[in-house]
Every structure is written in structure tokens, then in C-alpha cells.
Amino acid sequence: MTRQGLRAAGAAILAAAACAAPVAWAQAPAPSDATPVIAAGDWRVVAPDNLLVIDTTKGRVLVEMTPEAAPGHVARIRLLAKAGFYDGVPWHRVIDGFMAQTGDPLGTGEGQSWHPDLKAEFTFRRDAQTPFAAVAAPAGALVGFVQSLPVQTQPDAVMATTADGKVHAWGLYCPGVAGMARDEAPDSANSQFFLMRQPYPALDKRYTVWGRVVSGLDVVRALKFSPKPDGIVAEPDRMTRVRVAGDMAEAERPVARVLSTASAPFRDLVERTRTARGADFSVCDIDLPVEVK
Template sequence: MRSLITALAVAMLVPAVATAQDAAPATAPVAAPQTAAPVSEMRTVTPENLLVIDTTKGRVLVELAPEAAPLHVERMRLLARNGFFDGLFWHRVIDNFMAQTGDPLGTGEGQSAYPDLPGEFTFRRDVSMPFAAVAAPAGAQVGLIRSLPVMTQPDANMATTADGKVHAWGVYCPGVAGMARDEGNDTANSQFFLMRQPYPSLDKRYTVWGVVLSGLDVVRAIKVGEGDGGMVVAPDRMTRVRMASDLPEADRPVVQVMDTGSAGFRTLLEQTRAARGADFSVCDITLPVQVSGAAAPAA
């Protein structure tokens, strides 16, 4: 049987790009004070792109990113729709890193009955994608596509490519959802992980398929494992995982998040940049989120 523990454990040994956050404790980064955003500056997440993960620690709401990883997003929709994740353990959890689940065996060696997926470590971006730039390091741009933090080649490069697009990839900030895999690039299946803290050495090496909009505190409260491997004794579990679109309307949460094309976002960006100073990164941006509708069921 494969072990999806190995690939992520190896990744932890790869030196990460140095940032001020890498050495930070498991707390929210310093940021400018936020106030409630006007309704006009919020967008509603479509139910087809909202994954509702109920756990023994609380509810986590993840916005899917089909632009970045269409095959992995479709797999997550399929497995959630089939109830595959219900009752599965958070079998591997490492503080200041991530929480991993999606293994029916609970050992790191299990998977669904569906075929493995090809890696979607990068994607092609064009002007039709709602990209909001927040920084422009030499030869690149960093920003958000909806709620997903990304790094990309500059827009100017689109004029020089045959398809009018440029390469982009998800950035492993806190709350980003990634797909676990074996040592082969095309071996992701059903196991996934949610980031507890930033870990840039995973960028372009593990498929990014979404980002937590609500419940990062829940992800950070999931029981941590032991030793370098992070395997958990008496782990927490997922109680129910569904796409919001598959829930009855009366049971469906409604999530609104700040529109990155709004004036409010530019204000938030400048406030955050001023608060962080030279240490500013896209991972420092916390988009205001409003959740209404049905509450999570009892664990």
C-alpha cells in the first residue's frame, strides 16, 4: 500500500523560503484592525464551490478553486456527494504545519476506489480570471484569485504567449487546502490537508484546490499528533462533509466574503501592508467573511 505520509514528511525537510511568518507561533499575524464591510463590497460564495466540513471540533467552510485545480475540485465534490469523508479521522496533524485526513484506513495508506489524479501544481491564468495583485516582486506578481492566494507570471507576459495566458500557482498560506500524494506527482486520490500555518516549500509541489474561509480556528484546534510523523492517537474526525449545493436549503450555510475587486479590499490591503511593513506577504491578508444560514449540527 502507498504511504501518503512520506511525501509530506519529506516536504517538511525542504528549506522553505524565509519569511517572517515561518518562525511565528501559531497565532494570527499582525494586521490592521478590520471593520464590517458594506454589503456592496461582499460577494456570495456559490454553493457549488462551498465545501462544508463538520468535525468534532466544529465547522470548517472551504471555498473551492476550480480555476487552479479542476480535476481535484471535481474529485472533492464527488467524494463529498458520496459521503466518503463522513466519519474519517484527522490521522496526521503537525502543529505549525497542517492537518491531514481523507484516508478510510486512518493510517496514511488508504484512498478511495477512484483512479489517482494527475498533479495540478500550476495552472494557466488569463485576463478573465478575477486576479487582484497585492505585490510585484521581480518577474512575478502575487495576489488573490477570489479568496485563493497565488503567485503568477506578470500580466505583461500574456502578450508573448501563444494562448495569451501565464503560469500561476497557489501559495500555501494558513487555511489553504492541498492534496496529499505519494512520491509520484500523479498519485493524489482522496487524502487532503488544511494548512495551520504558512509553508512555502509546498508551493508548486502539491495541488492547491481551495482555501478555508471560516473555521481556521477549528483547523488549529484539531488534535496534534506525536513525533515528526504527526500520527494522532485517538484523533478527531470529520462527522459530515458535503457540498453546500447538496444540502437542503434550510440546512445550507451562506458565506459572503470581501470582493477583492472592491475599494474596501484596497483599503484593507494598504492597512495590512502598513501594519506588517517589510514583513508583508499575501498570507497576511485576512478577508472579512460573514456566515449566515444554518448552524453546524451537533458532533
């Protein structure tokens, strides 16, 4: 995904292919065959400094940022949000069945912030202290979650063989995953980012993953999209205000609770989903229940 639009490998991918926070808990899925009843102690509250609040012309989106996966990129998003850089910026490039891209103040795909470009964080190093919950074990790997982010990683046993006691891991481009746009050079991400409308594994390990939508994926999918090959939207929706929850006044700060991946209901959800999907099971099939206040 280039900042200016799809080029080279990106073109091949295309060819292949003002809301106030509510006063009561909302958006938790109703119990079903795939969603067990969740007790109070089974929830995990997203840290305010890791919760990005994106208000748009279509509604509110909450992204849980994952500094364990991309500390440099999360720091940049926090910095720009605090400065109000993203306020009023359009979703200039939206492709149905793919992703919604924003972060260019010019709205053309050519713009970026005044800060220097970032070093790529396509993968990260995971140690035994990283909060990780495995849901599948394909040959020579583990697939699971770091907080709400779907990841693939080397097995824990490999930690004993590495100099730093850590193993490689990388975010997976499931629906809602937040990635950083860049030019052809790997170390060229700056301020533009995209949110996945659908899964797209061809992006894995090629674009930095820095978080995932925990609330408002319906809003991301409702953004105006373009049928044109370049995906540029003529009259785009916009981000009206973007802030990190920790920078907001407590009275207006949303609080998001996500099902803890350390809980029994999470393990039950995984097994129910695996049974329902059978051989087609993927980590992208697991929708973590969320409540927002």
C-alpha cells in the same frame, strides 16, 4: 506530503520544522485599524457548488474550492463529498505549526478512494478573465488573490507573448489553504487532503492547491495533533459529515460572504496590512473578512 506519511523531501520539511448553521450572520471581524467598515455591496457570496462544508468533532470548517486553480481535484472532492465518502473519516495526521491531513478511510495513511489517481495540477493557466486581484509585484511576478485563494503568477503583460494568451499561476500555502496529499509520483493524489494550520511556502508548486478555508481556521488549529515525527494521531478527531453546500437542502445550507477583492475596502485592507507589516509584508498576512449565515 505523501499519503502514507512524509518521505524524502517531506521528511526534510518536518525536520525543518454536528455544528448547525447559525441563523444570523456571524464571524465577521470587528472593525479595527486593519479592517475597514464594509458596505453591503462590498461582499462576494461564495457559490454553493464551490463551498465545501466540513463538520468535525471540533466544529465546522468551510472551504472555498477554486476550480480555476485545480479543476480535476475540485471535481474529485465534489464527487467524494456527494457520495458521503468523507463522513466519519479521521484527521489521521496533524502536525502543529504545519497542517492537518485527512481523507483516508483506513485512518492509517495507506487508504484512498476507489477512483483512479489524479493528474497533478501544481500550477494553472490564468487569462485576463480569471478573477485576480494583485497585492504585490515582486520582480517578474505578481502576488494576489483568485477569489479567496492566495496565488503567485506571471504579469499580465506576458499574456501577449504566449500562444494561448495565458500565464502561469500557482496557489501559495498560506494558513487555511487546502492541498492534496500524494505519494512520491506527482500524479498520485486521490482522496487524501490537508488544510494548513500555518504558512509553509516549501510546499508551493509541489502539491496541488484546490481551495482555502474561509471559516473555521480556528477549528483546524484545534484538531488533536501529534508530537511524533510522523504526525500520526493516536485518537484523532474526525470529520462527521462533508458535503458541498450546493448538494445540501436549502434550509440547512450555510451561506458564506467574503470581502470582494474588487472592492475599495479590500484595497484599504491591503494597504493597512502592508503598512503594519512593513518589510515583512506577505499575502499570507491578509485575512479576508467573512460572514457566515
